Amino acid sequence: MSKNGNYPPGWDEERVRRVLEHYERQTDGEAVAEDEAAFESTTNTAMQVPVDLVPKIREMIAKRRRTA
Numbered sequence: 001m002s003k004n005g006n007y008p009p010g011w012d013e014e015r016v017r018r019v020l021e022h023y024e025r026q027t028d029g030e031a032v033a034e035d036e037a038a039f040e041s042t043t044n045t046a047m048q049v050p051v052d053l054v055p056k057i058r059e060m061i062a063k064r065r066r067t068a
Helices: 013-025 028-039 051-067
Strands: none
Touching: none
């Protein structure tokens, strides 16, 4: 956790603590189920892309979110 309080927009120390608590309490089975559910989504996908393209892809996603 950041010592200086620099969090992404919309995040604060409390939110970070809640996320950490969620994952620390998960059983292995719950973690697997969560991972598998992510790959069954009909609105999102997971794919491998070259690392050097990641910044451009993030930029495209941010632009899409701003116009949505």
